[in-house]
Amino acid sequence: MIDRLFLKLRVRDLLSAEEEAVLRETIVELAEVPAKKTVLCRGEPLHRSILLIDGLMCRYKDLRNGRRQISALHVPGDFLDLHGFTLKHLDHDVMSLSPCRIAYAEHSRLVRLTEEFPHLTRLLWFTTNLDAAIHREWELSLGQRTGVARAAHLFCELYQRLRIVGLVQGQSYAFPLNQSELGECLGMTPVHTNRVLRELRERRLATFKGGLVVIEDLRGLEALAEFDAAYLYLDSTPR
Amino acid sequence: MIDRLFLKLRVRDLLSAEEEAVLRETIVELAEVPAKKTVLCRGEPLHRSILLIDGLMCRYKDLRNGRRQISALHVPGDFLDLHGFTLKHLDHDVMSLSPCRIAYAEHSRLVRLTEEFPHLTRLLWFTTNLDAAIHREWELSLGQRTGVARAAHLFCELYQRLRIVGLVQGQSYAFPLNQSELGECLGMTPVHTNRVLRELRERRLATFKGGLVVIEDLRGLEALAEFDAAYLYLDSTPR
DNA sequence: CGTTATATTGAAGTGCGTCAAAAAGTGTGG
DNA sequence: CCACACTTTTTGACGCACTTCAATATAACG
Numbered sequence: 001m002i003d004r005l006f007l008k009l010r011v012r013d014l015l016s017a018e019e020e021a022v023l024r025e026t027i028v029e030l031a032e033v034p035a036k037k038t039v040l041c042r043g044e045p046l047h048r049s050i051l052l053i054d055g056l057m058c059r060y061k062d063l064r065n066g067r068r069q070i071s072a073l074h075v076p077g078d079f080l081d082l083h084g085f086t087l088k089h090l091d092h093d094v095m096s097l098s099p100c101r102i103a104y105a106e107h108s109r110l111v112r113l114t115e116e117f118p119h120l121t122r123l124l125w126f127t128t129n130l131d132a133a134i135h136r137e138w139e140l141s142l143g144q145r146t147g148v149a150r151a152a153h154l155f156c157e158l159y160q161r162l163r164i165v166g167l168v169q170g171q172s173y174a175f176p177l178n179q180s181e182l183g184e185c186l187g188m189t190p191v192h193t194n195r196v197l198r199e200l201r202e203r204r205l206a207t208f209k210g211g212l213v214v215i216e217d218l219r220g221l222e223a224l225a226e227f228d229a230a231y232l233y234l235d236s237t238p239r
Numbered sequence: 240m241i242d243r244l245f246l247k248l249r250v251r252d253l254l255s256a257e258e259e260a261v262l263r264e265t266i267v268e269l270a271e272v273p274a275k276k277t278v279l280c281r282g283e284p285l286h287r288s289i290l291l292i293d294g295l296m297c298r299y300k301d302l303r304n305g306r307r308q309i310s311a312l313h314v315p316g317d318f319l320d321l322h323g324f325t326l327k328h329l330d331h332d333v334m335s336l337s338p339c340r341i342a343y344a345e346h347s348r349l350v351r352l353t354e355e356f357p358h359l360t361r362l363l364w365f366t367t368n369l370d371a372a373i374h375r376e377w378e379l380s381l382g383q384r385t386g387v388a389r390a391a392h393l394f395c396e397l398y399q400r401l402r403i404v405g406l407v408q409g410q411s412y413a414f415p416l417n418q419s420e421l422g423e424c425l426g427m428t429p430v431h432t433n434r435v436l437r438e439l440r441e442r443r444l445a446t447f448k449g450g451l452v453v454i455e456d457l458r459g460l461e462a463l464a465e466f467d468a469a470y471l472y473l474d475s476t477p478r
Numbered sequence: 479c480g481t482t483a484t485a486t487t488g489a490a491g492t493g494c495g496t497c498a499a500a501a502a503g504t505g506t507g508g
Numbered sequence: 509c510c511a512c513a514c515t516t517t518t519t520g521a522c523g524c525a526c527t528t529c530a531a532t533a534t535a536a537c538g
Contacts, residue, residue, distance in 0.1 A: 069382040086365035091470035126325035135374035142381035143426030187382030231330035
Protein backbone atom coordinates (compact mmCIF):
# COMPACT_ATOMS: atom_id res chain seq x y z
CA MET A 1 0.00 0.00 0.00
CA ILE A 2 2.65 2.56 0.91
CA ASP A 3 5.31 0.83 -1.14
CA ARG A 4 5.73 3.75 -3.53
CA LEU A 5 6.81 5.85 -0.57
CA PHE A 6 9.52 3.30 0.12
CA LEU A 7 10.60 3.35 -3.51
CA LYS A 8 10.81 7.13 -3.35
CA LEU A 9 12.79 7.13 -0.10
CA ARG A 10 15.16 4.33 -1.08
CA VAL A 11 16.21 6.21 -4.19
CA ARG A 12 17.60 8.80 -1.77
CA ASP A 13 18.81 6.93 1.31
CA LEU A 14 18.99 3.66 3.16
CA LEU A 15 15.80 2.82 5.00
CA SER A 16 16.16 0.17 7.68
CA ALA A 17 13.66 -2.61 8.27
CA GLU A 18 12.78 -1.02 11.60
CA GLU A 19 12.16 2.34 9.98
CA GLU A 20 10.01 0.71 7.33
CA ALA A 21 7.99 -0.94 10.08
CA VAL A 22 7.59 2.36 11.91
CA LEU A 23 6.26 4.00 8.77
CA ARG A 24 3.85 1.12 8.22
CA GLU A 25 2.50 1.63 11.73
CA THR A 26 2.31 5.38 11.31
CA ILE A 27 0.56 5.55 7.95
CA VAL A 28 -2.85 3.95 8.22
CA GLU A 29 -6.51 4.12 7.25
CA LEU A 30 -6.88 3.98 3.50
CA ALA A 31 -9.49 6.24 1.90
CA GLU A 32 -10.78 6.94 -1.59
CA VAL A 33 -11.23 10.37 -3.13
CA PRO A 34 -13.13 11.12 -6.35
CA ALA A 35 -11.60 13.33 -9.06
CA LYS A 36 -11.75 17.14 -8.74
CA LYS A 37 -12.43 17.04 -5.02
CA THR A 38 -10.89 19.54 -2.61
CA VAL A 39 -9.39 17.42 0.15
CA LEU A 40 -7.75 20.20 2.18
CA CYS A 41 -8.61 23.87 2.54
CA ARG A 42 -6.21 26.64 3.48
CA GLY A 43 -6.38 27.70 7.08
CA GLU A 44 -8.16 24.71 8.55
CA PRO A 45 -6.38 23.16 11.58
CA LEU A 46 -4.61 19.91 10.77
CA HIS A 47 -4.17 16.88 12.98
CA ARG A 48 -2.87 14.45 10.39
CA SER A 49 -0.93 14.38 7.13
CA ILE A 50 -1.89 12.60 3.95
CA LEU A 51 0.12 10.21 1.83
CA LEU A 52 -0.96 9.80 -1.77
CA ILE A 53 -1.23 6.10 -2.66
CA ASP A 54 -2.72 6.31 -6.13
CA GLY A 55 -3.80 9.05 -8.50
CA LEU A 56 -2.76 12.64 -9.08
CA MET A 57 -3.26 15.57 -6.71
CA CYS A 58 -2.29 19.23 -6.73
CA ARG A 59 -1.86 22.17 -4.40
CA TYR A 60 -3.06 25.55 -5.63
CA LYS A 61 -3.76 29.16 -4.82
CA ASP A 62 -6.35 31.44 -6.40
CA LEU A 63 -6.47 35.15 -7.12
CA ARG A 64 -9.68 37.15 -6.95
CA ASN A 65 -9.88 37.52 -10.73
CA GLY A 66 -10.35 33.76 -10.88
CA ARG A 67 -6.84 32.95 -12.06
CA ARG A 68 -5.35 29.95 -10.33
CA GLN A 69 -1.77 28.81 -9.88
CA ILE A 70 -1.08 25.17 -9.20
CA SER A 71 2.05 25.30 -7.05
CA ALA A 72 2.76 21.58 -6.88
CA LEU A 73 1.73 18.28 -8.40
CA HIS A 74 1.80 15.09 -6.36
CA VAL A 75 2.30 11.56 -7.57
CA PRO A 76 1.89 8.29 -5.66
CA GLY A 77 4.38 8.02 -2.82
CA ASP A 78 4.27 11.78 -2.11
CA PHE A 79 2.91 13.33 1.03
CA LEU A 80 0.41 16.05 0.16
CA ASP A 81 0.84 18.03 3.33
CA LEU A 82 3.68 16.71 5.41
CA HIS A 83 4.72 20.36 5.71
CA GLY A 84 1.40 20.79 7.49
CA PHE A 85 2.87 18.73 10.33
CA THR A 86 5.02 21.70 11.38
CA LEU A 87 2.93 24.49 9.85
CA LYS A 88 -0.31 23.34 11.61
CA HIS A 89 -2.46 24.76 8.83
CA LEU A 90 -1.94 25.20 5.12
CA ASP A 91 -1.46 28.35 3.07
CA HIS A 92 -3.08 26.71 0.03
CA ASP A 93 -5.78 24.24 -0.98
CA VAL A 94 -5.22 20.65 -2.09
CA MET A 95 -7.40 18.86 -4.62
CA SER A 96 -7.49 15.62 -6.53
CA LEU A 97 -7.07 15.78 -10.29
CA SER A 98 -7.99 12.13 -10.80
CA PRO A 99 -9.69 9.57 -8.55
CA CYS A 100 -7.20 8.90 -5.76
CA ARG A 101 -6.42 6.64 -2.87
CA ILE A 102 -4.85 8.15 0.21
CA ALA A 103 -3.69 7.16 3.69
CA TYR A 104 -3.29 9.12 6.90
CA ALA A 105 -0.51 9.76 9.39
CA GLU A 106 -1.69 11.26 12.67
CA HIS A 107 0.45 14.17 13.82
CA SER A 108 0.55 12.72 17.34
CA ARG A 109 2.27 9.66 15.87
CA LEU A 110 4.63 11.84 13.85
CA VAL A 111 5.57 13.70 17.03
CA ARG A 112 6.53 10.37 18.61
CA LEU A 113 8.43 9.49 15.47
CA THR A 114 10.51 12.68 15.83
CA GLU A 115 11.19 11.71 19.45
CA GLU A 116 12.31 8.17 18.77
CA PHE A 117 13.62 7.97 15.21
CA PRO A 118 15.87 10.91 14.36
CA HIS A 119 17.18 9.46 11.11
CA LEU A 120 13.68 8.75 9.88
CA THR A 121 12.72 12.25 10.97
CA ARG A 122 15.51 13.69 8.85
CA LEU A 123 14.34 11.57 5.95
CA LEU A 124 10.80 12.92 6.21
CA TRP A 125 12.21 16.42 6.63
CA PHE A 126 14.14 15.72 3.43
CA THR A 127 10.95 14.98 1.51
CA THR A 128 9.52 18.39 2.41
CA ASN A 129 12.81 19.97 1.33
CA LEU A 130 12.52 18.07 -1.93
CA ASP A 131 9.09 19.63 -2.45
CA ALA A 132 10.72 23.02 -1.91
CA ALA A 133 13.44 22.21 -4.46
CA ILE A 134 10.69 21.48 -6.99
CA HIS A 135 9.01 24.78 -6.07
CA ARG A 136 12.29 26.56 -6.86
CA GLU A 137 12.57 24.90 -10.25
CA TRP A 138 8.99 25.95 -10.99
CA GLU A 139 9.85 29.50 -9.97
CA LEU A 140 12.64 29.39 -12.56
CA SER A 141 10.19 28.06 -15.14
CA LEU A 142 7.48 30.59 -14.36
CA GLY A 143 9.87 33.50 -14.17
CA GLN A 144 12.27 32.83 -17.01
CA ARG A 145 11.40 29.94 -19.33
CA THR A 146 9.27 30.39 -22.43
CA GLY A 147 5.91 28.66 -22.67
CA VAL A 148 7.16 25.67 -24.67
CA ALA A 149 10.18 25.24 -22.44
CA ARG A 150 7.95 25.33 -19.35
CA ALA A 151 5.73 22.60 -20.72
CA ALA A 152 8.71 20.55 -21.87
CA HIS A 153 10.32 20.92 -18.45
CA LEU A 154 7.22 19.75 -16.63
CA PHE A 155 6.98 16.67 -18.85
CA CYS A 156 10.63 15.87 -18.10
CA GLU A 157 10.13 16.33 -14.37
CA LEU A 158 7.12 14.06 -14.22
CA TYR A 159 8.88 11.47 -16.34
CA GLN A 160 11.57 11.19 -13.65
CA ARG A 161 9.26 11.41 -10.65
CA LEU A 162 6.90 8.78 -12.02
CA ARG A 163 9.73 6.57 -13.23
CA ILE A 164 11.20 6.04 -9.77
CA VAL A 165 7.85 4.89 -8.41
CA GLY A 166 7.29 2.55 -11.35
CA LEU A 167 4.62 4.54 -13.16
CA VAL A 168 6.29 5.02 -16.53
CA GLN A 169 5.57 2.44 -19.22
CA GLY A 170 8.03 2.64 -22.08
CA GLN A 171 8.10 6.28 -23.06
CA SER A 172 4.70 7.24 -21.75
CA TYR A 173 2.87 7.88 -18.50
CA ALA A 174 -0.61 8.75 -17.30
CA PHE A 175 -1.06 12.45 -16.59
CA PRO A 176 -4.78 12.78 -15.94
CA LEU A 177 -5.59 16.47 -16.27
CA ASN A 178 -6.99 18.65 -19.01
CA GLN A 179 -5.36 21.53 -20.86
CA SER A 180 -6.87 24.14 -18.55
CA GLU A 181 -5.36 22.49 -15.50
CA LEU A 182 -2.06 22.01 -17.26
CA GLY A 183 -2.14 25.73 -18.01
CA GLU A 184 -2.68 26.41 -14.31
CA CYS A 185 0.56 24.57 -13.59
CA LEU A 186 2.42 26.44 -16.28
CA GLY A 187 1.10 29.93 -15.60
CA MET A 188 -0.63 30.29 -18.95
CA THR A 189 -4.16 30.36 -20.39
CA PRO A 190 -5.85 27.25 -21.75
CA VAL A 191 -5.68 28.65 -25.26
CA HIS A 192 -1.97 29.23 -25.12
CA THR A 193 -1.44 25.85 -23.49
CA ASN A 194 -3.09 24.30 -26.50
CA ARG A 195 -0.70 26.14 -28.85
CA VAL A 196 2.31 25.14 -26.81
CA LEU A 197 1.23 21.50 -26.91
CA ARG A 198 0.81 21.73 -30.65
CA GLU A 199 4.36 23.03 -30.97
CA LEU A 200 5.75 20.14 -28.89
CA ARG A 201 3.76 17.75 -31.06
CA GLU A 202 4.88 19.31 -34.34
CA ARG A 203 8.50 19.30 -33.22
CA ARG A 204 8.08 15.58 -32.47
CA LEU A 205 9.20 15.97 -28.86
CA ALA A 206 6.15 14.89 -26.88
CA THR A 207 2.40 14.54 -27.12
CA PHE A 208 -0.22 15.09 -24.44
CA LYS A 209 -3.64 13.73 -25.19
CA GLY A 210 -6.41 12.14 -23.20
CA GLY A 211 -4.46 12.29 -19.96
CA LEU A 212 -1.47 10.51 -21.43
CA VAL A 213 2.00 11.93 -22.06
CA VAL A 214 4.09 10.22 -24.71
CA ILE A 215 7.73 11.23 -24.82
CA GLU A 216 8.91 10.95 -28.40
CA ASP A 217 12.37 12.45 -27.96
CA LEU A 218 13.53 12.66 -24.35
CA ARG A 219 16.93 14.18 -25.16
CA GLY A 220 15.35 16.81 -27.39
CA LEU A 221 12.76 17.64 -24.75
CA GLU A 222 15.41 17.96 -22.06
CA ALA A 223 17.54 20.16 -24.29
CA LEU A 224 14.63 22.47 -25.06
CA ALA A 225 13.72 22.69 -21.38
CA GLU A 226 17.32 22.88 -20.12
CA PHE A 227 16.26 20.06 -17.85
CA ASP A 228 18.81 18.86 -15.30
CA ALA A 229 17.45 16.27 -12.87
CA ALA A 230 19.90 17.31 -10.12
CA TYR A 231 17.14 19.25 -8.33
CA LEU A 232 15.21 15.99 -7.85
CA TYR A 233 18.04 14.54 -5.74
CA LEU A 234 17.91 11.10 -7.26
CA ASP A 235 21.23 10.12 -5.67
CA SER A 236 21.46 7.87 -2.67
CA THR A 237 23.06 9.82 0.18
CA PRO A 238 22.90 9.27 3.94
CA ARG A 239 20.58 11.92 5.36
CA MET B 240 24.40 37.80 17.55
CA ILE B 241 21.76 35.25 16.63
CA ASP B 242 19.01 37.17 18.39
CA ARG B 243 17.10 37.83 15.18
CA LEU B 244 16.70 34.07 14.80
CA PHE B 245 15.09 33.98 18.25
CA LEU B 246 12.78 36.86 17.30
CA LYS B 247 11.79 34.96 14.18
CA LEU B 248 11.18 31.69 16.04
CA ARG B 249 9.35 33.25 18.98
CA VAL B 250 6.82 34.85 16.64
CA ARG B 251 5.87 31.27 15.76
CA ASP B 252 6.31 29.16 18.89
CA LEU B 253 7.58 28.98 22.44
CA LEU B 254 11.34 28.52 22.65
CA SER B 255 12.61 27.30 25.99
CA ALA B 256 15.73 28.64 27.66
CA GLU B 257 17.36 25.25 27.15
CA GLU B 258 16.55 25.28 23.45
CA GLU B 259 17.88 28.80 23.15
CA ALA B 260 21.10 27.64 24.79
CA VAL B 261 21.35 24.67 22.44
CA LEU B 262 21.03 26.95 19.46
CA ARG B 263 23.68 29.29 20.86
CA GLU B 264 26.05 26.35 21.15
CA THR B 265 25.18 25.08 17.69
CA ILE B 266 25.50 28.31 15.74
CA VAL B 267 29.05 29.60 15.98
CA GLU B 268 31.97 31.20 14.14
CA LEU B 269 30.97 34.59 12.83
CA ALA B 270 32.21 35.56 9.35
CA GLU B 271 31.93 38.55 7.06
CA VAL B 272 30.97 38.45 3.40
CA PRO B 273 31.34 41.34 0.94
CA ALA B 274 28.47 42.32 -1.36
CA LYS B 275 27.83 40.39 -4.58
CA LYS B 276 29.80 37.38 -3.44
CA THR B 277 28.71 33.82 -4.19
CA VAL B 278 28.85 32.04 -0.86
CA LEU B 279 27.47 28.65 -1.94
CA CYS B 280 27.52 26.90 -5.29
CA ARG B 281 25.06 24.31 -6.48
CA GLY B 282 26.27 20.75 -6.18
CA GLU B 283 29.11 21.23 -3.74
CA PRO B 284 28.97 18.88 -0.72
CA LEU B 285 27.83 20.64 2.46
CA HIS B 286 28.96 19.98 6.03
CA ARG B 287 27.41 23.01 7.67
CA SER B 288 24.50 25.40 7.30
CA ILE B 289 24.63 29.17 7.36
CA LEU B 290 22.59 31.60 9.42
CA LEU B 291 22.35 35.15 8.13
CA ILE B 292 23.13 37.63 10.90
CA ASP B 293 23.17 40.89 8.96
CA GLY B 294 22.63 41.95 5.38
CA LEU B 295 20.65 40.61 2.45
CA MET B 296 21.26 37.36 0.59
CA CYS B 297 19.54 35.51 -2.23
CA ARG B 298 19.31 32.08 -3.78
CA TYR B 299 19.16 31.90 -7.57
CA LYS B 300 19.25 29.74 -10.66
CA ASP B 301 20.47 30.68 -14.12
CA LEU B 302 19.44 29.67 -17.62
CA ARG B 303 21.94 29.37 -20.46
CA ASN B 304 20.67 32.51 -22.17
CA GLY B 305 21.91 34.45 -19.16
CA ARG B 306 18.51 34.99 -17.60
CA ARG B 307 18.48 34.50 -13.85
CA GLN B 308 15.68 33.80 -11.41
CA ILE B 309 16.16 34.70 -7.78
CA SER B 310 14.09 32.04 -6.00
CA ALA B 311 14.38 33.40 -2.47
CA LEU B 312 15.52 36.43 -0.53
CA HIS B 313 16.94 36.09 2.96
CA VAL B 314 16.88 38.60 5.76
CA PRO B 315 18.73 38.52 9.10
CA GLY B 316 17.57 35.60 11.26
CA ASP B 317 17.04 33.35 8.21
CA PHE B 318 19.06 30.24 7.47
CA LEU B 319 20.36 30.36 3.91
CA ASP B 320 20.65 26.64 3.47
CA LEU B 321 19.16 24.77 6.38
CA HIS B 322 17.48 22.64 3.71
CA GLY B 323 21.03 21.67 2.74
CA PHE B 324 21.22 19.79 6.05
CA THR B 325 18.98 17.07 4.64
CA LEU B 326 19.64 17.62 0.94
CA LYS B 327 23.45 17.37 1.37
CA HIS B 328 24.06 19.64 -1.61
CA LEU B 329 22.13 22.52 -3.10
CA ASP B 330 20.22 22.77 -6.36
CA HIS B 331 20.95 26.51 -6.60
CA ASP B 332 23.61 29.12 -5.82
CA VAL B 333 23.53 31.54 -2.90
CA MET B 334 25.00 35.04 -3.04
CA SER B 335 25.14 38.17 -0.96
CA LEU B 336 23.36 41.24 -2.26
CA SER B 337 24.85 43.53 0.38
CA PRO B 338 27.81 43.13 2.75
CA CYS B 339 26.74 40.45 5.21
CA ARG B 340 27.61 38.79 8.47
CA ILE B 341 26.96 35.08 8.81
CA ALA B 342 27.41 32.25 11.32
CA TYR B 343 27.75 28.51 10.90
CA ALA B 344 26.00 25.42 12.23
CA GLU B 345 27.91 22.20 11.66
CA HIS B 346 25.74 19.40 10.32
CA SER B 347 27.26 16.99 12.84
CA ARG B 348 25.88 19.21 15.59
CA LEU B 349 22.52 19.43 13.86
CA VAL B 350 22.40 15.63 13.72
CA ARG B 351 22.89 15.54 17.48
CA LEU B 352 20.23 18.20 17.86
CA THR B 353 17.76 15.98 15.99
CA GLU B 354 18.67 13.13 18.33
CA GLU B 355 18.25 15.05 21.55
CA PHE B 356 15.83 17.91 20.96
CA PRO B 357 12.79 16.80 18.97
CA HIS B 358 10.75 19.94 19.55
CA LEU B 359 13.63 22.14 18.45
CA THR B 360 14.08 19.85 15.46
CA ARG B 361 10.45 20.38 14.51
CA LEU B 362 10.94 24.13 14.87
CA LEU B 363 13.92 24.10 12.52
CA TRP B 364 11.97 21.85 10.16
CA PHE B 365 9.24 24.48 10.36
CA THR B 366 11.60 27.20 9.16
CA THR B 367 12.41 25.23 6.01
CA ASN B 368 8.69 24.70 5.46
CA LEU B 369 8.20 28.43 5.86
CA ASP B 370 10.74 28.97 3.08
CA ALA B 371 8.68 26.61 0.94
CA ALA B 372 5.48 28.54 1.73
CA ILE B 373 7.21 31.69 0.47
CA HIS B 374 8.27 29.80 -2.66
CA ARG B 375 4.62 28.93 -3.27
CA GLU B 376 3.51 32.52 -2.93
CA TRP B 377 6.23 33.52 -5.40
CA GLU B 378 5.00 30.86 -7.80
CA LEU B 379 1.57 32.49 -7.60
CA SER B 380 3.15 35.88 -8.24
CA LEU B 381 5.30 34.70 -11.13
CA GLY B 382 2.54 32.67 -12.72
CA GLN B 383 -0.51 34.86 -12.26
CA ARG B 384 0.11 38.35 -10.90
CA THR B 385 0.81 41.33 -13.16
CA GLY B 386 4.15 43.09 -12.96
CA VAL B 387 2.98 45.89 -10.65
CA ALA B 388 1.17 43.46 -8.38
CA ARG B 389 4.28 41.26 -8.18
CA ALA B 390 6.42 44.18 -7.11
CA ALA B 391 3.80 45.40 -4.67
CA HIS B 392 3.51 41.92 -3.20
CA LEU B 393 7.24 41.59 -2.68
CA PHE B 394 7.36 44.94 -0.89
CA CYS B 395 4.52 43.80 1.40
CA GLU B 396 6.22 40.50 2.13
CA LEU B 397 9.53 42.09 3.04
CA TYR B 398 7.77 44.67 5.17
CA GLN B 399 6.40 41.85 7.34
CA ARG B 400 9.52 39.70 7.36
CA LEU B 401 11.75 42.62 8.29
CA ARG B 402 9.28 44.01 10.80
CA ILE B 403 9.34 40.92 13.01
CA VAL B 404 13.13 41.04 13.26
CA GLY B 405 13.11 44.75 14.03
CA LEU B 406 14.40 46.03 10.71
CA VAL B 407 11.55 48.34 9.71
CA GLN B 408 11.84 51.99 10.73
CA GLY B 409 8.54 53.80 10.46
CA GLN B 410 7.25 52.99 6.98
CA SER B 411 10.58 52.22 5.38
CA TYR B 412 13.25 49.56 5.30
CA ALA B 413 16.63 48.93 3.72
CA PHE B 414 16.42 46.77 0.61
CA PRO B 415 19.94 46.92 -0.83
CA LEU B 416 19.68 45.75 -4.41
CA ASN B 417 19.43 47.44 -7.77
CA GLN B 418 16.63 47.36 -10.30
CA SER B 419 18.23 44.55 -12.30
CA GLU B 420 18.36 42.31 -9.24
CA LEU B 421 14.83 43.27 -8.24
CA GLY B 422 13.78 42.27 -11.74
CA GLU B 423 15.46 38.91 -11.22
CA CYS B 424 13.22 38.35 -8.19
CA LEU B 425 10.11 39.40 -10.08
CA GLY B 426 10.75 37.56 -13.34
CA MET B 427 11.03 40.68 -15.45
CA THR B 428 13.67 42.69 -17.28
CA PRO B 429 15.42 45.68 -15.71
CA VAL B 430 13.65 48.02 -18.13
CA HIS B 431 10.23 46.77 -17.20
CA THR B 432 11.13 46.77 -13.53
CA ASN B 433 11.87 50.46 -13.85
CA ARG B 434 8.44 51.10 -15.38
CA VAL B 435 6.70 49.09 -12.71
CA LEU B 436 8.47 51.06 -10.00
CA ARG B 437 7.43 54.29 -11.67
CA GLU B 438 3.83 53.16 -11.60
CA LEU B 439 4.00 52.34 -7.87
CA ARG B 440 5.55 55.75 -7.31
CA GLU B 441 2.98 57.62 -9.39
CA ARG B 442 0.14 55.82 -7.65
CA ARG B 443 1.66 56.93 -4.34
CA LEU B 444 1.88 53.38 -3.00
CA ALA B 445 5.60 52.86 -2.49
CA THR B 446 8.98 54.11 -3.64
CA PHE B 447 12.18 52.17 -4.13
CA LYS B 448 15.33 54.22 -4.46
CA GLY B 449 18.92 53.85 -3.39
CA GLY B 450 18.30 50.54 -1.70
CA LEU B 451 15.48 51.91 0.42
CA VAL B 452 11.79 51.01 0.26
CA VAL B 453 9.34 53.59 1.55
CA ILE B 454 5.78 52.38 1.97
CA GLU B 455 3.47 55.31 1.37
CA ASP B 456 0.17 53.44 1.51
CA LEU B 457 0.40 49.97 3.02
CA ARG B 458 -3.32 49.19 2.68
CA GLY B 459 -3.33 50.30 -0.95
CA LEU B 460 -0.23 48.26 -1.68
CA GLU B 461 -1.70 45.18 -0.05
CA ALA B 462 -4.96 45.61 -1.96
CA LEU B 463 -3.15 45.92 -5.29
CA ALA B 464 -1.04 42.85 -4.51
CA GLU B 465 -3.86 40.83 -2.93
CA PHE B 466 -1.43 40.39 -0.08
CA ASP B 467 -2.51 38.15 2.78
CA ALA B 468 0.20 37.53 5.37
CA ALA B 469 -1.24 34.12 6.33
CA TYR B 470 1.44 32.34 4.29
CA LEU B 471 4.11 33.85 6.56
CA TYR B 472 2.67 32.01 9.59
CA LEU B 473 3.03 34.91 11.98
CA ASP B 474 0.85 33.19 14.58
CA SER B 475 2.25 31.55 17.67
CA THR B 476 1.38 27.84 17.57
CA PRO B 477 3.01 24.89 19.30
CA ARG B 478 5.01 23.00 16.67
C1' DC C 479 -29.02 10.96 -29.63
C1' DG C 480 -28.60 15.26 -27.54
C1' DT C 481 -25.97 17.59 -23.93
C1' DT C 482 -21.93 19.16 -21.98
C1' DA C 483 -17.00 19.41 -21.37
C1' DT C 484 -12.77 19.79 -23.83
C1' DA C 485 -9.86 20.87 -27.62
C1' DT C 486 -8.71 23.69 -31.59
C1' DT C 487 -8.22 27.63 -34.45
C1' DG C 488 -8.52 32.71 -35.85
C1' DA C 489 -8.15 37.59 -35.14
C1' DA C 490 -7.14 41.38 -32.46
C1' DG C 491 -5.24 43.51 -28.27
C1' DT C 492 -1.74 44.14 -24.51
C1' DG C 493 1.98 43.46 -21.30
C1' DC C 494 6.40 42.83 -21.41
C1' DG C 495 10.94 42.23 -23.91
C1' DT C 496 14.51 44.08 -26.89
C1' DC C 497 17.39 47.49 -28.63
C1' DA C 498 19.27 51.82 -28.16
C1' DA C 499 20.40 56.09 -26.22
C1' DA C 500 20.46 59.57 -22.80
C1' DA C 501 20.49 61.06 -18.03
C1' DA C 502 21.72 60.61 -13.39
C1' DG C 503 24.35 58.77 -9.80
C1' DT C 504 28.82 56.84 -7.71
C1' DG C 505 33.55 56.20 -6.97
C1' DT C 506 38.52 57.24 -7.99
C1' DG C 507 42.48 59.73 -8.72
C1' DG C 508 44.57 64.02 -9.64
C1' DC D 509 37.36 70.39 -5.96
C1' DC D 510 36.97 68.72 -10.48
C1' DA D 511 37.68 65.23 -14.24
C1' DC D 512 36.89 60.84 -15.62
C1' DA D 513 35.18 56.20 -15.87
C1' DC D 514 31.70 53.25 -14.69
C1' DT D 515 27.30 51.75 -12.98
C1' DT D 516 22.53 52.48 -12.56
C1' DT D 517 18.32 54.61 -13.83
C1' DT D 518 15.24 56.45 -17.13
C1' DT D 519 12.91 57.02 -21.47
C1' DG D 520 11.52 55.95 -26.44
C1' DA D 521 10.43 53.02 -30.35
C1' DC D 522 9.38 48.70 -31.90
C1' DG D 523 8.57 43.63 -31.78
C1' DC D 524 6.93 39.40 -29.87
C1' DA D 525 4.81 36.16 -26.53
C1' DC D 526 0.92 35.59 -24.55
C1' DT D 527 -4.03 37.00 -23.55
C1' DT D 528 -8.68 37.86 -24.82
C1' DC D 529 -12.73 37.15 -27.25
C1' DA D 530 -15.16 34.37 -30.22
C1' DA D 531 -16.38 30.63 -33.07
C1' DT D 532 -16.07 25.87 -34.43
C1' DA D 533 -14.79 21.13 -33.93
C1' DT D 534 -14.20 17.00 -31.32
C1' DA D 535 -14.67 13.98 -27.64
C1' DA D 536 -17.09 12.27 -23.46
C1' DC D 537 -21.36 10.80 -21.51
C1' DG D 538 -25.95 9.76 -19.87
